[in-house]
Amino acid sequence: MVERKGEFEIGGKMPNEEIRAKILKAAFEAAEEAGGIKVGIFNVYEISKGWGVEEKRIDFNADYLNEAGLVIWAESGGGMRITATGVEEYERTRNSE
Helix, strand or coil: CEEECCEEECCCCCCHHHHHHHHHHHHHHHHHHHCCCCCCCEEHHHHCHHHCCCHHHHHHHHHHHHHCCCEEEEECCCEEEECHHHHHHHHHHHHCC
């Protein structure tokens, strides 16, 4: 195992923090494109296909974001959507870059 930024990299080179940031960004963009947070559903497995990350790590990070209240599972099979708290977090972190 390799440690980077306080996180362990398992099953791929992308740190968990980066995976979570990508999921949150996808959730925000889906809501923005759909015109609302309740209808902006995206499939976490579809958007993560090109990341080179094992599905169990996608699950771990998606579950983390769900438990943190930033996204919620909206459909079986990988459907997720952002929450109002997730929008605030995404905008806060985007504006601090």
